[in-house]
Amino acid sequence: MLPRVRASTALASSRSHTFKAFYATIRSLRQPPPDPDDIPPSDNDFIMSILRANPSLRDTRSYLASFGPRPKPPPSAPSADIALPSVSLTPESIPVALEHPKPSPVLASILDPVVKRTALVKVQGPFTDVQLDSIARGLVYLEKLGLVSVIVVENDTLARGDQDERSALAEETMRIVTTLEKQGGRARPVLGAVVRLGPKPGDEEAADPDLEYPEAHTFPSDLVAIRSALRAGEIPVIPPFALDSFCRSVRIDANDVLGALARGMAEAAGLDNSQSDPTADGVPSADVDLTPLRLMIINREGGVPSYARSGYPHLLINLASEYSHIHDTFHEPWHNSNPTALSNLALARMCLAYMPPTSSAVMVSHRSPSSLIANLITNKPALSSSLPHALLQGNRRLTAHTPTLLRRGLPIRVLRTINDIDRPKMNALLEQSFGRTLDQKAFYQRLEQTLDFVIIAGDYVGAAIVTNEPCEGSPVPISYLDKFAVLPSHQGDGTVDFLWVALHDESYGLGHPFSANPNGGKGGVGEGRDLVWRSRANNPVNKWYFERSSGHVRMGSWVLFWCDAEKRLRLEQAARAHAGMSYVEKWEEGRLAQWGDAVQKIPSVWQ
Structure with missing residues (x-):
């Protein structure tokens, strides 16, 4: 009997160890690793985030048109007005080329498969460390897909005029930089002011009544720090500071910083395109297109609540025709549950006016970072707003944290x-x-x-x-x-x-x-x-x-x-x-x- 008892005890012990190992494996899959400082985001998570986006063929083509390798321009033929001398060369008379050969466009597109574009991102905290990890992971994934974030930091609990507001915002900026690098990205704090307080000179004479202007502005020379970070492959993280008329750095509303950057970066990109050399041999440029393609507002409350969805968020907003109506139908309790919804709605309207017509803005909760990838690839809401109302009401994908997609739209x-x-x-x-x-x-x-x-x-x-x-x-x-x-x-x-x-x-x-x-x-x-x-x-x-x-x-x-x-x-x-x-x-x-x-x-x- 003794050998049987020993065998039974050994088998039970083996099963116990097997179960513990299995439980530990499952627990490790469900929870983040205990010390992820040096571990980049999982490639499997990245791939699954792309697959969950479920892009259509048209979505894929649209994404590749913006982020895929650009076609090489056809070589220019010599002018017929110039007579080329006739030279007879023998193999012995051909000089040996000493310069290094240029990389082929195909090889360059494989080594650098995407064209880097920019997105303006408002990180509207405060967030816990776990929440910030989730946000940073999503932004690092976006960079892998070619969309580099220009982040503006905001903290709703930090009142304007506090004695320590500058140091608190600088600490929050550094905290976001550290979190991005912990998730495998590269980031750079830009603590100096990149915008100037007040309207841009000349706006008073050429003011457009249909256009909302930010209370700040920027010139191409002010964007040097942002350009430097982007060229180095780093995500610039910016506190909401501006230079006043006495060249003092003062805190302003983050929405005005984002509005000034949307306008200034689009204007600077226009100057870059007018001065660029079209004959670049088809090799992707080391520079980054400053034109903002997306505006991302990441907060704790999610999108704009809708009267048509029992307070659940709007799925898609046509700013050209729905802006005033959303204000008129905004219920009083929502001012407490979604206190910044209307100000962020105004921010999207202001920024999209300066961005390309195909651009969009997304208001998303920190609970839905994977939706940022879906928005990048498909440029569509999580659920189509034109689906039958009853189908939307019963859809489990429609929650209080479903993102709101905003477009400049049409009347x-x-x-x-x-x-x-x-x-x-x-x-x-x-x-x-x-x-x-x-x-x-x-x-x-x-x-x-x-x-x-x-x-x-x-x-x-x-x-x-x-x-x-x-x-x-x-x-x-x-x-x-x-x-x-x-x-x-x-x-x-x-x-x-x-x-x-x-x-x-x-x-x-x-x-x-x-x-x-x-x-x-x-x-x-x-x-x-x-x-x-x-x-x-x-x-x-x-x-x-x-x-x-x-x-x-x-x-x-x-x-x-x-x-x-x-x-x-x-x-x-x-x-x-x-x-x-x-x-x-x-x-x-x-x-x-x-x-x-x-x-x-x-x-x-x-x-």
Whole structure:
């Protein structure tokens, strides 16, 4: 028995050690290492962050267009006006080249696979060490993808005018630098002021009433410290200091520093491009493009709360048309829960006015650092704002910490009569969007009889045309989406979502408080109607339609889509209490056959 007891004891001990080793392994996977000072971020975490972004083919192409190797310009041919001397060379007379050969463009693109671009980042603390580690890890990942951060530090708990505010901000700056380096990045504190207090000289004469100016400015010569850090591969970290008229360094609002940098860096990049040599042999430059492509506001509260999402954040904001409306619908309790939401909204509006049209801003909580990578690659919100409202409300990805994406955007307006349509611009939009020639006479003759409304985005960069089509067996015509078009140059910049949200608010979403967006239409007042449209079965856009429709049915080479009136669905569900709705309600019987018959009778307007 003794050998058996010993064997059993040894086996139990072995199992105990195995379990402890397994537990230790699992615990080490769930927790950060105890001493990560010299350990860079895991490559596996970096790769998983990219995969979670789930970029589409268009997203990937857009990212590579900004950060991929730039094509080599074609060599310039010698001028025909210059007579070249004819020289006969023998192999013995050819001199030996003593200079070092230049690296090939292919080799250079492999060694330096991305073009470095810049992002303005507001780190709005205070943050704990663990929170700051998470933020720094995300910023280091972004640098690997080619987006180098220019960080401006802010501390909400440090009141203006405190005796030790300068030393406290300097310590916070150094703390962020140390954390970035602990995560494997390289950072440099820029403790001297890089902006000047007050408006830029000349702004009074050339002031644009539609443009918000920061209370600070900067000149290209003031950006030397930032350029030096970027050229050395370091992330500049800047406290919110500015030089006043007496050349004293004083603390100012971090938003004014960011606004001045957005303007100054864009202007400096413009000067760089005008003075650069286009014949650079295709080798990536050691310099960094100062034009800010992203504005990132990292705080503790997350995005801007929305009245349409029960206080959860806005997903995508069109600043050109929604800015005032967000202020008007900002509930009083949110001033306590999200005290800096409106000031950060103003910051995004100010900075994006100076940044390229394709740029975006993101307001994100420290709890969502991985969303920064998704925003860089896709330049889209975490969830599309044009998805059905019920689907968004029940989506577990929509939380209080979901980031808010902000774009400069476009004004949205609704036209009710055909005489209000600018026909040349509409023709150009439709033909470029569909790649076909419009039969203008037949198209506008039909609209004169059936037009309900037209939604226009910007200066005819997008349009949604809705008509009233007669339907046999029904006294009420069907609401038909005749055309939905966006210029190719604006596909992927948020215009599609802006347009569809306005379409929702004017048709099947009408009657709900969250449809009262300022698009020049009915403001959410009225009764919603079912919206019907058709699309070719092989249309690549159908996947997008599937996600936004209530249902669809195949009709030969066509697919019929529809969106149910949301207000009627809400009333029906309330009338049936907790019983839910059946698969086919009485008001649904026969409507697909009626819709299919009406839609098939609509003639084509293409030549």
